[in-house]
Amino acid sequence: MLWPRLARALFSKPLTDPAPPVPEEVAQALAARLDAAAQRRLGRSLAIRQVDAGSCNGCELEINALSSVVYDLERFGLRFVASPRHADVLLVTGPLSRNMREALERAWACTPEPKWVVAAGDCAVDGGVFKGSYAVEGGVGAALPVDLVIPGCPPSPTQLLEGLLALLEAQAPPRAASAVQSVSKNA
Amino acid sequence: MSGGAEGARALLRSGAPQGCRPHERFLLTPGRWAALAEALAADHDLALLALWGEPGMVHAAFLSEAEGAVLLASAPAPEGRYAALSPVRPGAARFERTLRDLWGLSAEGAADLRPWLDHGRWPVTAPLSARPAPNGLPPPQPEFLPVEGEGVHQIPVGPIHAGVIEPGHFRFHVQGETVARLEARLGYVHKGTIGLMLGKSPRSAARFAARLSGDSTVAHAWAFAMAAEAATGAAPPPRAVALRALMAELERIHNHLNDWGFVCNDAAFAWPHARCGALREAVLRACAAAFGHRLMMDCVVPGGVAVDIAPEGPEVILAALDAMEAEIPALERVYDGHASLQDRVVGTGAVGSALVARFAAGGFVGRAAGRGFDARRLPGYAPYDDLDPAVPVLPQGDVDARMRIRIAELKESARLVRLLLERLPEGEVKVSLPQRGGEGVGIVEGFRGECLHWLALEEGGLIRAAFPRDPSWLQWPLLEAAIGNNIVADFPLCNKSFNCSYSGVDL
Numbered sequence A: 001m002l003w004p005r006l007a008r009a010l011f012s013k014p015l016t017d018p019a020p021p022v023p024e025e026v027a028q029a030l031a032a033r034l035d036a037a038a039q040r041r042l043g044r045s046l047a048i049r050q051v052d053a054g055s056c057n058g059c060e061l062e063i064n065a066l067s068s069v070v071y072d073l074e075r076f077g078l079r080f081v082a083s084p085r086h087a088d089v090l091l092v093t094g095p096l097s098r099n100m101r102e103a104l105e106r107a108w109a110c111t112p113e114p115k116w117v118v119a120a121g122d123c124a125v126d127g128g129v130f131k132g133s134y135a136v137e138g139g140v141g142a143a144l145p146v147d148l149v150i151p152g153c154p155p156s157p158t159q160l161l162e163g164l165l166a167l168l169e170a171q172a173p174p175r176a177a178s179a180v181q182s183v184s185k186n187a
Numbered sequence B: 001m002s003g004g005a006e007g008a009r010a011l012l013r014s015g016a017p018q019g020c021r022p023h024e025r026f027l028l029t030p031g032r033w034a035a036l037a038e039a040l041a042a043d044h045d046l047a048l049l050a051l052w053g054e055p056g057m058v059h060a061a062f063l064s065e066a067e068g069a070v071l072l073a074s075a076p077a078p079e080g081r082y083a084a085l086s087p088v089r090p091g092a093a094r095f096e097r098t099l100r101d102l103w104g105l106s107a108e109g110a111a112d113l114r115p116w117l118d119h120g121r122w123p124v125t126a127p128l129s130a131r132p133a134p135n136g137l138p139p140p141q142p143e144f145l146p147v148e149g150e151g152v153h154q155i156p157v158g159p160i161h162a163g164v165i166e167p168g169h170f171r172f173h174v175q176g177e178t179v180a181r182l183e184a185r186l187g188y189v190h191k192g193t194i195g196l197m198l199g200k201s202p203r204s205a206a207r208f209a210a211r212l213s214g215d216s217t218v219a220h221a222w223a224f225a226m227a228a229e230a231a232t233g234a235a236p237p238p239r240a241v242a243l244r245a246l247m248a249e250l251e252r253i254h255n256h257l258n259d260w261g262f263v264c265n266d267a268a269f270a271w272p273h274a275r276c277g278a279l280r281e282a283v284l285r286a287c288a289a290a291f292g293h294r295l296m297m298d299c300v301v302p303g304g305v306a307v308d309i310a311p312e313g314p315e316v317i318l319a320a321l322d323a324m325e326a327e328i329p330a331l332e333r334v335y336d337g338h339a340s341l342q343d344r345v346v347g348t349g350a351v352g353s354a355l356v357a358r359f360a361a362g363g364f365v366g367r368a369a370g371r372g373f374d375a376r377r378l379p380g381y382a383p384y385d386d387l388d389p390a391v392p393v394l395p396q397g398d399v400d401a402r403m404r405i406r407i408a409e410l411k412e413s414a415r416l417v418r419l420l421l422e423r424l425p426e427g428e429v430k431v432s433l434p435q436r437g438g439e440g441v442g443i444v445e446g447f448r449g450e451c452l453h454w455l456a457l458e459e460g461g462l463i464r465a466a467f468p469r470d471p472s473w474l475q476w477p478l479l480e481a482a483i484g485n486n487i488v489a490d491f492p493l494c495n496k497s498f499n500c501s502y503s504g505v506d507l
């Protein structure tokens, strides 16, 4: 029976891990890329469209793990969406195969402004081990303006989460951001 | 038809042995190859496992289920032509299209001559042939097989899909809600993996085998290492062999858990997905604690394993398994007990056992439809000879059967992990590979099915030719059959219950 288990879950300790710290410099560098209007429009949440541009699927496994209850993305206002038209972030993996370039460019073209591009995984950064093959472009940057790179092969869910939280931090209004900073200084 | 079977086997063995270990490769003349293609029509024993190339040469791997033997055959392809196997072995069709795209070799009398991996976007054509030609043409429009009938319309899906999954294009022809035909067009994640492996030592090419399909990184790295060790005559130490099996079973567990959750989720039942996700996360963390990497990527290397298990490894692994085994009965009761879920999975996406046998589909796709093949038992390899892994088989061939096979395997893998940890031999975990020429083949049962790697080294020990074959090659075509006469809305369920690898076959 499912109901007793659900009821028990209501009163037991949550499985969720605490949030990882956000790297301050990264958040500041990202904030510098956003103008005030974009900051306002993005607000405190992000809709993410993941695009596999030639990955070995290792990166997808870890991105899927990020959606599990242990990381509980939605508590931060982060969620995966089914269409680039609904997205604020393109989270791109893989060395950018030549066969995926057009599809990736089209996905980017139909993502509304303001938007972020995140290259996740060593392959997406510069082609990784597949660099130099006739079949790959060598990183997401070959086709799109990349805002943030999350290296790793594959990056762990915690590393992915750190990167996504840095984006959220960059979107925070300046006053709130400085408040956060002072809190962490006091701590 | 034993006469026919013996005919094809005898024909194959009449070729000149080429010294491939542990399974021999026989070199035939083009004429004998054509005769083999003909003899296969009357033979129901020799299953085609793979078909691939080398400049001017075509290779095939067969499994004789009666003998429990793997047999390799080759033939020169004068003027870039060889006799097609697809008229007698339907699984050959995509391999033949790949042979044309990568090596520029055409199959005479082939069932399908359309391009497969080559979308017309590479700077060259036939990149693995002796002389790749520059490609200056604009990419052609893909052609799909036609469907005729009243009210038939098309639904194009992909290459980018709605979920966090790999890219590929699915072309549905539907009549009302019913799928008349599905055709997959893959190749989007082609990375030129084989080309990158050539000219490297097995040691440095191992990272490509480990990245053929990230979810099967252990199984592929192991099969590749097995091929390299067979080619050079190296023997990995017993502790390394046991650790490889330990990692391979953990890989099976985390993938089966993942897909069990996802199948339920695709039927809009979120709770099992959440629970499976939490249990799987514990297994991945245990893998990270024991081997230093959550997916155990690059942990299996030619000659052994990269690192020994951490001292606290066994304890964390057992804790993750305890948690999983404690919860599986409850999860099973929920899976069984919800009519809304059973209604979606039972009878959905059924593939007949005859079709599964014709394609020689391995893994849970085969075992859920009466084909009990498991490489751990046949041809068999260490350390499974002593472990006697149980191989569940069901006849139905639907989404539910594939799920039940995986649940049974989950429990069996947990038993094997415990056994392996109990009996872990002491000693070294790595030997160095002698630098010499040779040829070898390795077969390892991954979570999807058998991963097969073939490797030919030139005198100095560098790779002259290689072919990594993911089990999905022979499962993808069956997905197209499974969805026929089902409704479009059940496609995600069918797809997830197969969970074929895109990267694994896109190479």
Ligand code: SF4
Residues within 6 Å of the ligand: A054, A055, A056, A057, A058, A059, A093, A094, A095, A120, A121, A122, A123, A124, A128, A152, A153, A154, A155, B211, B214
């Ligand atoms: S970064 Fe590593 S895990 Fe990710 S796609 Fe590349 S090879 Fe695979």
